[in-house]
Amino acid sequence: MKEAGWIVALVLAVLGAAALLLRHRLAEAMGYVRADQAGGEEPQRGNGARSDRQWLGERFELDELEVSDVMVHRTNMRSLNADNPPEAIVREILQSPNTRIPLWRGSLDNIVGVLHAKDVLRALDEAGNDFTRVDLMKFAEKPWFVPDTTTLQEQLNAFLRRKAHFAIVVDEYGEVEGLVTLGDIIEEIVGEIADESDIDLAGVKKEADGSVVVDGTVPIRDLNRALDWDLPDEEATTIAGLVIHETQSIPDEKQAFTFHGKRFVVMKRDKNRIARLRIRPVDEAQAVVAVPLSPASR
Template sequence: MIEDSSSELWVAALVVILCLLLSAFFSAGETAFTGASKARMLFLEKGGDRRAILVNRLLQMRERFIGTVLIGNNIVNIGVSAFATSVLVAIFGDGGALYATVIMSVLVIVFAEVMPKTIAISSPDKVSLALSGPMSWVVAFIGPLAIAIERLVRLMLKPFGIHIGANTPILSASEEMRGQLDLLHKEGNVAKVERDMMGGLLDLEELSVSEVMVHRTKMRTINVDLSSEEIVREVLSSPYTRMPLWRGSQENIIGVLHAKDLLRALDAVGGDAGRLEVESIALESWFVPDTTSLRDQLKAFLTKKTHFALVVDEYGEVMGLVTLEDILEEIVGDIKDEHDLSVQGVRPQPNGSVNVDGSVPIRDLNRVMDWNLPDEEATTIAGLVIHEAQAIPDTGQIFTFHGFRFQVLRKSRNRITALRITPLAVLRKADEASPSARRTPA
C-alpha cells in the first residue's frame, strides 16, 4: 500500500514537471516570437537558415500562432492544476485543495511564466530560432482547433459591429517603424537626427507638395517684358538658379529661366545682353497638382530629370512652387548653402519661449524644437493658431492648447506674422521658481 502511494506520488510529480515544461515552452514561445526581429529573420532566411524560414512562416500566420499558444498553455495549466488537486485531495483529504492551489500557483507563476518569459525577452531571436521546430509541429496539430475558435469569436463579435480581418495588424508597417524609432531614440540607441531622417522618409507618402511648397506670395519671379539687361540683373541678384517668367500677371507663368542657360546664351552673344532673346531660352513650365504626394513627386523629379515644378490647385491656379531640395529637406532637414537666406523664422529666447514667424511650417518647427504640434489641419504655425481659435486673432491675444501657450506678437491685415510660443512645462517651472511660489504663510 505504501509502495502504491509512493509510485503515485512519483507519477504525479513527473506529470506536474512535464506540464510545467510544456507551459514554460508555450510562455517562452509567445514572448520570443512576438519580440523577434522580423528584419533579422528575413536576413537569416535569405542566408538559407531553415529555422528562420519556420519563424517567418509562424509570424505570417500570427493569429493562428497566438491562438495555438493560448489554447495549449491553458490546456496544460488547467490540466496540471486539476491533476495536482485530485492527487493532493486523495492524500490529504479536503485540505489538499488548498495545498494544490498554493503549490501550483507558485510553480506556474515562477517556473511556467516569469522565468521562461524573462529568458525569452532577453534573447528573443535566439529563443525563437531554438523553438521554431517544435512550435511548428504544435501549430500544425492545434492549429485547426485555433482556427475553429477564431471563427467562433468572429461570429460572436459580428452582432456588436466588430469586424476583425484575418492576420490584420493593428498598426501599419510605417506606424510600427515610427514606434520602433521613437523607442530606440528614447533608449539612446538612435540619435535625434537619425530618427528625424528615417521619420522623414516614412512621411513622404503622407505629405503632399502643397505642404512643403514655396507659396506664391514668396515666389521670386521675373516679368518677361522687362529688357534683357534688367532680366540679367534680376537673375544675378537672385539667390536661386531657376526663376519663373510671367507675362501680364504673376499668375500667368510662361516658362522657367535657368541661370546657367542664361549665362551660356549671354556668352554666345559676346556678353551683349541686348541681343538676348530670353523667352527662347526659357524652359517649359511643369505644373503638378497640389495633392501630389511627396513620394510620387520625388519619383517624377527623378524620371523627368528636373528639380523644379509649379504647383496648381484644382482650378489650375498657381499656388506656389516645389523643388527637389524641398523634398530632400523633409528627410535630411534644412539645407543651407552660401547663397541661401539665413532667416529661418525660429528664434529661441533665454526664458524658454520661442519667437516664431507665422509662415514657419509646423513640421519645420517640430523638427527644430523637437516638439509634436499637430500638422493635420494646418501647414503653418499661424494656420494652426487660426484653426484652433476658429477666428483670426488680434495682436496680444493668448491661447493655450496642445501643451503650449501661443501669444500673437504681430499681425498684418488678416495674417499672423509673429508669435511667441511657450511650453506649459516651462511656465510651470517658472512659477515654481518664483519667490511668491516659495513664500510660506506666517
C-alpha cells in the first residue's frame, strides 16, 4: 500500500507522455508538422522513436527548470509548530487538504519532521482518541531537504529512486524556501491534474494552507454550493456584501473578522468596494459574529 501512491503517479506521467505522443502523431497525419520537418522528407521508421523522444525532451525541459520554479513557496506552505498541543495539531491536519504537513520547532527554518495524515489518524485510533497519549514526533517522518537549484529531472529521478513524494526546498544557507512534491513535477509534465479539492468557480481559489481567496463579487449562493458552506444570503447577495452587512462598515485592507464559523480577512479594497477576501473555517466555539481579530491573531 505504501508504494501504491508513487506507482499511480508514475503511471499518470507515462499516460500523459503517451497522450502527447499520440497528439504529435495525429498532427503529422493531418498535415500539421513541426517547423524543422516542414518541406523535409518523411523520417525513416527506424528513427521515429528517437525523434519522438527528442520532441518529448524539448516539450518537458525538465533539465532547464529547477525545483524553485514549481515549489510551493514558504509563504503559502502549510506547516505546524511541533510544540503545539497534540489536539491542536491533529485538528489542523484534519482540516488541511494536504496529506503531508511539515513540523517546525522555534522557527520555520527548523523543520523537525513531516506528518502524514493517515499516520496521525492511525495513532489517534490506537490511543482511543485520547490526544494526551499521542506522541506525534514518534511517527513523524524525517524531513528530506533538497537544494533549490536541483533540476526537475534530478528531483524526479530522486523521488522515484527513494519512492518518496515530498521534499523541503532550502537555499544555499539552509533556510527553507518552500516544498516540492512528486505531483508538482508531474503537473509540469502533463499539465494541471484536477482533483476533488479543486474549485470550479470563477473568482474562487483554494490555497495550499487551506484558506480560500474569493473575489468580493462572488455570489454567496454560488460559494455555498461550491464549498458546501451555509453562509446566509438573506441580507446580501455577494460575499463582499455579507462582510459589509455583518461589520456595518467598509473594512480596510488587512482587517479581519470572524462570523458564521469563518474568518474573513480583507486582502484588497478598491475605493469603497471590497475587491478580494481570504476566508478560512474556524472552530464553531471560536466563531463570534462580526468581532474583529486583534493584529496578533491575524
